[in-house]
Amino acid sequence: MNVLEAVELTKVYEKRNGWNRGGARLNAPPAVSGLSLELRQGETLALVGESGCGKSTLARMLLKLEPPTAGRIRYRGTDITDWNFRQMREVRSRMQPVFQNSLASFDPAFTVEKIVGEPLRGARLERAAVVSRIAETLESVGLGSEYLRRYPSELSGGQQQRVGIARAIACEPEILVLDEPFSSLDYSLRKQAMRLLDGLKQRLGLSYLFITHDLSAVGTFCDRVSVMRRGEIVEQCPAAELQRGERHPYTRMLLDSIPVSHPALRNR
Numbered sequence: 071m072n073v074l075e076a077v078e079l080t081k082v083y084e085k086r087n088g089w090n091r092g093g094a095r096l097n098a099p100p101a102v103s104g105l106s107l108e109l110r111q112g113e114t115l116a117l118v119g120e121s122g123c124g125k126s127t128l129a130r131m132l133l134k135l136e137p138p139t140a141g142r143i144r145y146r147g148t149d150i151t152d153w154n155f156r157q158m159r160e161v162r163s164r165m166q167p168v169f170q171n172s173l174a175s176f177d178p179a180f181t182v183e184k185i186v187g188e189p190l191r192g193a194r195l196e197r198a199a200v201v202s203r204i205a206e207t208l209e210s211v212g213l214g215s216e217y218l219r220r221y222p223s224e225l226s227g228g229q230q231q232r233v234g235i236a237r238a239i240a241c242e243p244e245i246l247v248l249d250e251p252f253s254s255l256d257y258s259l260r261k262q263a264m265r266l267l268d269g270l271k272q273r274l275g276l277s278y279l280f281i282t283h284d285l286s287a288v289g290t291f292c293d294r295v296s297v298m299r300r301g302e303i304v305e306q307c308p309a310a311e312l313q314r315g316e317r318h319p320y321t322r323m324l325l326d327s328i329p330v331s332h333p334a335l336r337n338r
């Protein structure tokens with residue numbers, strides 16, 4: 071069962087001040103070009119590719135934060151491409167993003183309690199239910215009640231990422247779009263965060279779209295990999311097979327650029 075689908079999605083950004091001599095609008099090359107992708111129920115799908123290949127643009131379109139130039143988006147088989155804000159209200163709570171730098175997405179004047187409780191504002195829950203949901207959610211990412219009154223600036227980078235994950239799962243979503251969620255974490259915090267997300271996935275039956283340019287994280291954390299280059303998917307394979315067999319030359323180039331000293335490769 072596909073929970074989320076991109077069907078021939080294209081995004082062309084207009085060039086700023088981009089007019090030719092005849093007065094016609096000039097466009098940049100497509101950031102995403104006729105791309106199709108399926109996220110299956112319960113899987114972690116890695117979307118990998120170099121900086122600028124269009125990964126975040128695709129994620130923003132799937133989350134309906136950015137309109138596509140062409141193509142369709144399907145949620146559980148239903149075409150939501152043209153759904154308006156009101157129609158999207160329910161679906162929005164089912165798909166939550168976790169960004170690479172959670173701190174930048176927090177209001178610095180909000181306590182951890184208010185940040186994690188933000189997505190619950192529209193939910194019809196009693197105040198007491200909201201308070202206990204926030205505490206339980208924080209607990210599930212390994213942060214006790216002593217963090218409720220803290221401000222984001224009073225947390226370490228790893229704790230900020232945990233609060234970002236807690237905020238994303240507070241409204242009990244089905245899909246997390248993880249956009250470089252570990253890039254601000256060192257190797258051991260990264261492993262901890264992966265374990266945490268893996269546990270949440272099993273317990274809550276989540277599906278993850280995991281965006282990264284770091285292939286070293288893919289093997290242990292993901293089920294399938296889609297390799298993206300210049301707005302298109304050039305290869306898809308099971309994550310366990312990524313390091314084996316014939317690969318597309320671009321995938322091979324990405325694999326070869328992982329430093330051999332990387333801890334994930336020490337046992338290769």
Ligand SMILES: Nc1ncnc2c1ncn2[C@@H]1O[C@H](COP(=O)(O)OP(=O)(O)OP(=O)(O)O)[C@@H](O)[C@H]1O
Nearest residue numbers: 083084101119120121122123124125126127128283
């Ligand atoms: N709002 C925007 N307006 C114009 N061009 C944009 C906009 N957002 C992204 N782009 C362009 O679209 C292309 C794809 O960018 P995108 O951020 O999706 O890539 P990415 O693969 O996520 O990169 P990174 O790994 O560095 O985050 C780039 O050429 C970028 O300059």
